[in-house]
Amino acid sequence: MSRVFIVEDEVLVARDIKSRLEKLGYQVIGTAARGDDAVTRVLSERPDLILMDINLKGDMDGIEAADRIRAEADLPIIFCTAYSNDETLARAKVTVPYGYVLKPFDNRELEITIEIALHKHQMEVALKAAGIRLEATLQNLDDGVLTIDETGVILLANPMAVQLLGLSKDMLMSLNAEAVLRFEPLNATDTTIDIAALLQGQMALPVSFDRQVLLRQDQDPLPVAVGLNWFSPGGSPLLVISLRDLTTQIAQEVQLVKTAFYDDLTSLPNRQLFLDRLTTRLISTRANDGLDPTPFAVVIISVEGLDVINQALGFSAGDHAIVDVARRIQKIARPDDTLSHLGGGRFALLLSDGGDPGLTLEAVEKAQISIHANIEWTLDATVTVDSYCGLVFGPGEYVAANDMVRDGETAVGRAKSEGLAAVVFDVAMYEKAKAMLLMRSKLKDAIDQRVLLPYFQPIVDLKTLKIISFEALVRWPLSDDVFIPPDDFIPLAEKSGLVLLLGDLMLETVCQQLKVFNSKAIDGFSIAVNISSEQFTEALVDRLDYLISKYDLLPQQIGLEITESVAMKAIDSNLKLLEIFRERGHKISVDDFGTGYSSLAYLKRFPLDTIKIDRAFIQELAVDTDDFIIAKAIIDLGHSLGLKIVAEGVETQAQMKLLQELGCDLGQGFYFQKASTGEMISSCYERGLPLGRAQTL
Ligand code: C2E
Ligand code: CA
Ligand code: CA
Numbered sequence: 263m264s265r266v267f268i269v270e271d272e273v274l275v276a277r278d279i280k281s282r283l284e285k286l287g288y289q290v291i292g293t294a295a296r297g298d299d300a301v302t303r304v305l306s307e308r309p310d311l312i313l314m315d316i317n318l319k320g321d322m323d324g325i326e327a328a329d330r331i332r333a334e335a336d337l338p339i340i341f342c343t344a345y346s347n348d349e350t351l352a353r354a355k356v357t358v359p360y361g362y363v364l365k366p367f368d369n370r371e372l373e374i375t376i377e378i379a380l381h382k383h384q385m386e387v388a389l390k391a392a393g394i395r396l397e398a399t400l401q402n403l404d405d406g407v408l409t410i411d412e413t414g415v416i417l418l419a420n421p422m423a424v425q426l427l428g429l430s431k432d433m434l435m436s437l438n439a440e441a442v443l444r445f446e447p448l449n450a451t452d453t454t455i456d457i458a459a460l461l462q463g464q465m466a467l468p469v470s471f472d473r474q475v476l477l478r479q480d481q482d483p484l485p486v487a488v489g490l491n492w493f494s495p496g497g498s499p500l501l502v503i504s505l506r507d508l509t510t511q512i513a514q515e516v517q518l519v520k521t522a523f524y525d526d527l528t529s530l531p532n533r534q535l536f537l538d539r540l541t542t543r544l545i546s547t548r549a550n551d552g553l554d555p556t557p558f559a560v561v562i563i564s565v566e567g568l569d570v571i572n573q574a575l576g577f578s579a580g581d582h583a584i585v586d587v588a589r590r591i592q593k594i595a596r597p598d599d600t601l602s603h604l605g606g607g608r609f610a611l612l613l614s615d616g617g618d619p620g621l622t623l624e625a626v627e628k629a630q631i632s633i634h635a636n637i638e639w640t641l642d643a644t645v646t647v648d649s650y651c652g653l654v655f656g657p658g659e660y661v662a663a664n665d666m667v668r669d670g671e672t673a674v675g676r677a678k679s680e681g682l683a684a685v686v687f688d689v690a691m692y693e694k695a696k697a698m699l700l701m702r703s704k705l706k707d708a709i710d711q712r713v714l715l716p717y718f719q720p721i722v723d724l725k726t727l728k729i730i731s732f733e734a735l736v737r738w739p740l741s742d743d744v745f746i747p748p749d750d751f752i753p754l755a756e757k758s759g760l761v762l763l764l765g766d767l768m769l770e771t772v773c774q775q776l777k778v779f780n781s782k783a784i785d786g787f788s789i790a791v792n793i794s795s796e797q798f799t800e801a802l803v804d805r806l807d808y809l810i811s812k813y814d815l816l817p818q819q820i821g822l823e824i825t826e827s828v829a830m831k832a833i834d835s836n837l838k839l840l841e842i843f844r845e846r847g848h849k850i851s852v853d854d855f856g857t858g859y860s861s862l863a864y865l866k867r868f869p870l871d872t873i874k875i876d877r878a879f880i881q882e883l884a885v886d887t888d889d890f891i892i893a894k895a896i897i898d899l900g901h902s903l904g905l906k907i908v909a910e911g912v913e914t915q916a917q918m919k920l921l922q923e924l925g926c927d928l929g930q931g932f933y934f935q936k937a938s939t940g941e942m943i944s945s946c947y948e949r950g951l952p953l954g955r956a957q958t959l
Contacts, residue, residue, distance in 0.1 A: 264380060267309035268293040269300040269327065271319040275365075279313065279372075286373050297322025301330045304337065311360075311380060316343040316350060325353050336390075338383035340375055342367070405489075406505035411498065414439040414461055426505050428481040443503065448473040448485055455488055460501065467492065473508065485512050525603040527581055528588040533667075536602035536610050540663035543612065547657045558656050559616025561626055562670035563591065564678065565607035565633065566648040575639060583607075583637050583647055590632040594625065607647075610667060616655055619686070626651050626684050650677040651684035679757070702758045705738075705751050709763045714738050716772050717937035718789065720956035721908055721930045724922050728957045731788045731821060731849075733930065734772045735937045736764065756794055765797040769809060772820070775940040777813040784947040790821035790851055795828045803842055817847035821871075825853045829868055830861070837868065844869045851908065856892060865903055873900045877911020877931070883920050890920070897924050 266288045270276035273295070280290045291309055294300035297318050304312055312331065316324040328339045338360040343350070346364070354362070360379035363372060400407055406423030410416050416435055424431050427442055434442060445455045455474055459465035467490050476484045489504040523535040531539070543558060565587055572580040584607050591609060595601050598614035611629075616622050630651065636644040652673025660666050673687035708714055718732035738746040755761040772789055779785065793802070810817055822843060829836060829852060840850060851872040852865075856879050865873070875896055879889045893909070900907045909921045912931030921929060935954030946953045 263287065263289045264310040264376075265289050265291045266376070267291055267300075267304055267307065267312045269295075269297075269312065269318065269324060270315045271295045271317070272315075275315075282369055282372065283313075286369060286376075288376070296320040297324065297327035300327050304331050305334055308335065309337065311376060311383075312337060312339045313376075314339050314341050316341055316346070316354065325350070328354075328359065329356075336383075336387070338379045340379050404506070406507075408439070408443075408503045408505075410439040410461075410501050410503065412461055412501075414457065416442075417500065423505060426476070426484060426486070426507060428478050439501075439503075442479075444477040445474040445488065446477060446483070448475055448508075455490070460490065476505065485509060525605070528585055528603040530588055530592075530609075531600060531602040533602065533604045533610070536600060536604070536612065537663045537667065539600045540612055540666060543614075544657055544660060544663060544666075548661075556615070557617045559613040559619075559622045560654045560656065560666050560670050561611040561613060561622075561629075562604075562652040562667065562674045563609040563611065563629065563633070564650045564652075564674045565609070566650065566678075568607045568647060571645050571647070575643070575645070579639050579645065580607075582639060583645055586637045587633050587647065587649075590635075591629050594629045594632060610670065619655065622653065622655075623684065623686075626653065630683055650674050650682070652677055652687060653684060654687045698754060698758075701751065701754055702760065705755060705760055705764075708738055709760065709767055712767065712771075714764065714767055715939075716768055716775065717939060718775075718943055719930060719937035720935050720953055721790075721928050722934050722956045724909075724918065724926055724929045726957065727934070727955060728959075729787050729953065730928065731790055732943075733790045733823065733937075734768060734792070736768055736792075737937070752794075756796065759796075761794045761796055765791075765794055766805065768792075769805065773809045773813040773815060776815050776819055778940065779944065779947075780815070782944060782948065784944060788819050788821050788849060790823050790849070792823045792853065793828070795825070795831060798824060798828050798836065798839065800839065803839070803846075806843075806846075806848070818849070821849040821851060823851045823853040823874070826855065826857075826861075830864065833864070833867075840869050844871075854910075855896060865900075865905070870905055872906045872908055872928070874908040874910050874930075875926075880909050880911045880917055880921070880931070881913070883917050885920065893921075893926070894924050897926050901925070 266283055268276055268279055268283075268290060270279060270293060276293045276295070280293065283290050291307055292303055294303055295318070297320055300312075300314070300318075301322075312328075314324040314328050318324055318327070322330075324341060324343075328341070331337060331339065340361040340363060341354050341359045342363040342365060344365040346354075360382055361375040363375050367375075400418075400420040403420055403422055406426040407418070407420045408416055408423050409418040416437065416439055419427075419431065419434055424434055427434055429437075429442065440458045440461075443455075443457045445457075447454050452473070453468075455468065455472055456465055460467070468488075472488045472490075474486055474488050476486045478484060485508040487506040487508055489506075491502045492499050493502060494500065523532055523538075524530065525532045540560065547556060547558075565584065568580045568583060571583055584603070587607070588601070588603060588609065591611065592601050595611060596614065600612040600614075602610045602612075604610055613622055613625065630649050633649045634646060636646055638644050652670045652675070654666050654670045654673065656666055669687040673685045677683065677685040714736055716734040717737045718734055720729040721731045721733060722728060723730050736748050736752070738748075738751060740746060752761070752764075755764045768791060772791055776789060806817070806820065809815075810820070829840070843850060849871040850869070851874055852870055853874050854876045855873045856876045873896065875893055879893050879896075882889050883893060884890060897907045906927045908928040908930055909917075909926050910930050912918055912921065912929045912933045914933055917931075918929060918933060934956040938953065943953060945951075947958045950959055952958055
């Protein structure tokens with residue numbers, strides 16, 4: 263039930279209205295006759311509606327009383343009056359009455375006016391609450407929101423909009439939208455949002471948020487996402503514009519791109535980005551339709567010696583060296599070139615103008631000179647690095663960037679293995695590299711499946727021709743009598759890290775064979791195994807110990823053949839190793855003597871048993887040739903050091919005779935016997951037959 267307050271100075275009229283209202287179902291909570299009295303009571307009693315007579319006794323009339331009430335409280339007021347002149351009406355309007363009834367009025371008229379007033383007031387209250395909520399939302403929105411009309415007048419701007427635009431609110435509201443909302447697309451290829459064109463209907467609304475740069479007055483341009491929407495609340499269209507600051511988001515995106523495409527250490531493009539750029543270059547060259555393609559070059563630079571720096575001074579020194587080298591190469595690169603750090607001190611340089619191979623090589627040389635210069639580490643410590651370069655010229659037949667980089671890597675590999683500063687890739691080289699890779703995987707399979715096996719070549723006493731030992735030689739059978747020669751795969755095994763597996767397989771199969779010989783009481787000789795430089799470590803000591811006990815052998819049954827270069831490498835540590843092997847009873851031979859350092863001086867320092875004169879000297883052996891003199895010198899010197907001498911590659915009786923005359927102790931070669939299988943040897947021993955010209959008994 264709505265509560266009504268009546269303001270009426272005529273007591274009888276007031277009573278009449280009161281009874282009528284009560285009949286209509288309203289509760290009359292009070293009446294007042296004077297204006298000031300009415301204000302006080304209404305403000306304390308808060309009725310739902312006030313029925314206000316305009317003409318009141320006293321100083322204050324109904325219009326003024328209504329004014330005072332409305333100033334303090336939002337209550338609906340209906341004026342009622344018997345007469346009205348224009349001036350009174352004009353005054354009454356200003357107070358915004360909720361209704362107006364002229365006396366005398368009938369009940370129906372009164373009820374309708376009251377109901378309309380109550381309803382209108384209710385609506386207003388609800389609208390006000392919604393307005394407050396909307397205002398609060400706009401105030402706290404992270405997006406800037408502006409509403410403008412068709413002519414560009416700014417009707418609304420929330421605090422974030424004011425902040426983003428960098429103007430005071432007053433200033434902003436006084437300007438036209440076209441003047442404050444000036445954009446440029448964030449990506450040059452996108453369209454510009456043009457507010458004037460939008461308002462004139464010359465531009466369609468973008469479908470989604472558009473990334474733009476907001477060009478602000480006296481402020482830095484701001485990257486924003488712009489949302490645009492037309493709406494027409496009362497028939498006249500309004501444009502609602504939202505602005506979202508993208509500064510943080512774009513910074514994050516930039517960071518993401520950076521980690522995805524740039525190397526952390528050097529901040530240079532990484533492999534991925536390098537390949538992207540190279541691909542772009544290949545495509546653009548191809549787009550030229552092969553007509554006069556602009557040549558370019560890819561240089562792979564491998565910085566060497568970082569591991570030494572890391573070990574000696576720590577990883578930060580190694581990193582420092584990489585960064586320093588990157589800076590140096592960058593200095594030599596031209597603005598159009600792309601330098602990338604592929605990782606681990608390996609760089610790729612895309613030389614945009616590789617037209618002149620001579621100039622390109624010169625640039626590479628310049629880069630290497632600067633790479634090799636001293637790198638300052640601390641005030642009193644400098645380090646240096648070495649480098650190898652592989653060059654590939656494009657476009658050639660290249661389609662894929664990956665292929666160019668791969669070939670550059672192949673060229674670096676060759677530069678490294680041949681000790682050249684720079685190597686230019688060519689197709690033949692690629693074919694060779696491909697064949698090597700294929701061979702490597704086949705070799706790996708052959709090792710894993712134990713296809714490789716040892717053959718044994720006798721080494722005989724040149725006086726008695728009696729076998730005193732065998733050399734185990736690896737064989738890779740393809741079919742029954744086709745073998746891949748060791749010289750075709752041993753170097754590959756050594757280069758590609760397979761030699762440890764291969765060496766271990768040989769050691770084990772040789773030991774197995776020895777156990778078989780032992781079980782048949784075939785003895786009186788040792789077997790020498792070829793040991794690659796990589797194999798020659800402490801681990802070999804343990805491995806041999808293990809195999810010897812596993813197969814129940816004596817250490818003196820196994821000899822080791824090492825090359826001069828292995829012995830020379832890191833003399834001190836190898837010296838210790840040699841002593842360990844000798845203590846255990848293994849015989850040590852120096853293989854291929856005469857082809858390497860041939861330094862007899864170091865022989866004195868090493869605990870050795872045998873020197874094997876390389877077969878190159880034996881092949882052309884004839885009296886008074888250089889080879890004869892060398893062989894003689896080696897034999898005499900070896901003897902003076904208490905070593906036994908083996909001549910390798912003895913193929914003829916004449917060679918054997920000369921060697922006997924020179925006092926050479928032992929011989930090995932096709933003249934006596936080629937390498938044979940374990941079974942073949944067993945059967946000769948068992949039947950008491952010679953192995954070729956080599957005597958088994
Ligand atoms: P090497 O250690 O100098 O082995 C001697 C090579 O000379 C063997 O070649 C042998 O068959 C060959 N030879 C023996 N007598 C004569 C002869 O009268 N005339 C000629 N022209 N050659 C003769 P092979 O078996 O082809 O081995 C080649 C090289 O492969 C070996 O040279 C050795 O360096 C390496 N090698 C062989 N087996 C192994 C192994 O198990 N491990 C390692 N690391 N290297 C091995
Ligand atoms: Ca050998
Ligand atoms: Ca040899």
